[in-house]
Amino acid sequence: MHLRNRHGSTVDPVPFVVVVGLSFMVLLSFGPLYGQALGLSLEIAIAASAALFAVATVAAFYRQVWTFRPEAVGAVPSAVRAERLFHLIPILAALIVALAVPLVVG
CATH class of the missing domain: 1.20.5 (Single alpha-helices involved in coiled-coils or other helix-helix interfaces)
Structure with a gap:
């Protein structure tokens, strides 16, 4: 997987993949349980968890790929x-x- 930031520089994909994987695991494991505890139906709780996962993925991409500056790694x-x-x-x-x-x- 070759990810590039907004300046075209290559970015290491490992931190992004780890954050997205962990957010998938936490949101889709605990999200429906919390949704049902709050009185939502299972379908709505899963849909809300999936929507939160999509938001977390976009935020992680923006933070760890799109705005990443390779020159600041050793700072x-x-x-x-x-x-x-x-x-x-x-x-x-x-x-x-x-x-x-x-x-x-x-």
Whole structure:
């Protein structure tokens, strides 16, 4: 897969594919459950989850491909990137627990 940004430069597709895959997994796994917990029918909940997935895909493409600047790759030191990653770990763990609440309560 060869992705290009708005300036025609080649962009690594891996971050985009990972974000889209994770959003597909989360939105279409938990979305219908939350939709039904809120009183929606299964068909509407799946359609809403698919629509949110489409929005997430467009946003990820815009952020990680279309506006990506290859010349800025080395601008952020690796120590800062690692620190950000370690700050995200508890946030993601809390998000997974929060997503599982309707499965436990309902």
